[in-house]
Amino acid sequence: MSNWAPTGWDWQPPGRVIAGPGCLARLGELAPERDILLVTSAGWAKRGVVQRIAAALDGARIALYDRVTPNPDIDDLDAALPVLRQSPPALILALGGGSVIDTAKALALALPAAGWNFASHFRAGVALPEAGALPILAVPTTAGTGAEVTPFATVWDKTHRKKHSLHSPALIPRGVLLDGELTLGLPHATTLHAGLDALSHALEAVWNRNANSLSDGFALQALRLIFAHLPAVLEKPDSLPDRAAMLEASLLAGCAITQTRTALVHSMSYPLTAHLGVPHGLACGAFLAGVLAYNRAADDGRIAAAAKALGHADAAGLAVALEDLLARIGLPQELAAHGVTRAAAESLAGEMITPARAGNNLRAAGPADVLDILRGTLI
Incomplete structure (x- = not known):
């Protein structure tokens, strides 16, 4: 039984959106x-x-x-x-x-x-x-x-x-x-890094103190699309349906964070980009599994509810599915190729708490917590 009840919301949608090949x-x-x-x-x-x-x-x-x-x-x-x-x-x-x-x-x-x-x-x-x-x-x-x-x-x-x-x-x-046609031919790395950014947005909207019914709807549909189509588009980069689906997922995840903003994953990612030049989406991807594990310990029901909506028995099932996804798309190898090691990340731990982002996280976190989270990453 969830102890979390969605809050009110104030939605200022974008203007007209036209989607479709061509x-x-x-x-x-x-x-x-x-x-x-x-x-x-x-x-x-x-x-x-x-x-x-x-x-x-x-x-x-x-x-x-x-x-x-x-x-x-x-x-x-x-x-x-x-x-x-x-x-x-x-x-x-x-x-x-x-x-x-x-x-x-x-x-x-x-x-x-x-x-x-x-x-x-x-x-x-x-x-x-x-x-x-x-x-x-x-x-x-x-x-x-x-x-x-x-x-x-x-x-x-x-x-x-x-x-x-x-x-x-x-x-x-x-x-x-x-227009999905404009994403055909994107390099593998660009597709992967961007997809990880969208995945981060959707997950961070779920485990967010500012979550509401609207953000949940956007985030969950984005997650359904990403889990289905990100591995597929990396395996078949010329697949227009998969490219179009990922564009929609990115937009939906963007709509979710207009309500919630980003949270601890983004906060932890910034020093990797600023000091090591790690592409933003890849830097976020490095911490997804660790932050999910950290937030599960304080879950008020929202992560479990999201897991069930995505077809998993519980939050532990979502964690397994996330780790499987990250492994399948080659996140550990991509991090290693950019020189990201646990030691390098730990050396930047003191800069990984940005209150405007970390403060949105479901579970409060400080510098000591960051070190614990780093031990659960896929680096």
Whole structure:
């Protein structure tokens, strides 16, 4: 019998979402604006997709910003602002993975605010601009972050090895296209790391103090899709149904964390990325099994209920299924390939408690608890 009762909730959904193979051709339905800034990576700019976007937008003026790199840095963003402000767009279109969408959100917030920059905000405490944000459309090309439906954007201060978050309802994209065809051909590692991020979001929404009926619904459906389709898409990378299912799972998990935010897994992951350069989703995946074991000891019924909803007898069954999944998709080998050892993780344990994330976890945790959790990981 569960002692946990879902709480109330306040839902601000994203704008229109169009899903289906080939739906990039429908982009014009979401973008009546004529001055558009396309934010993407250099790789996408070279693949011919920009031309397809231009055709779908039927004569709109499109400026291109294709300098996005993984884990967008505040100094790089600030360097782009003066140039982009010379011809301000009416709309920002993000084509890419989580870093691209986060960059687009950051630019949407900053461009209307003349003179404002990220360094002054994060390093000197200058308030966020009051001018609002430009509208955003998101076309995710990886299935992981769920950034296409969240009010968050992650940016990094690589000089000081810190991770920062922007949070505003204005950062929720006005429209989203989920076109599985755009994820065909993604490298194995990119597919795996993104899938681990989506898995982390869904699980952390379940074992979260802010969970509610809405977040549970999103998280559980995301988990059903991920357990079924992440191994399949890694084994058959050209399977369009599996690619499309993972895109939907990523969006659903993103919807879940709009309600709950992330928790202890994300908190523990940040130092691995900041100090060791471990890709974000992989860094999260390292701690999933350990944090589940830690939270099971304080389960008020929600983990057991989620386990049963996913077809397992109890929380122990979910733990076995999770460990089997992580082993099947090669998480231990991938961590080793990135130089992640238990000793390296333990050396960073003192930085793994970020209160804004760890405080959302079902069970309170401190630095000593982190060391116990590390002993239960798959590193």
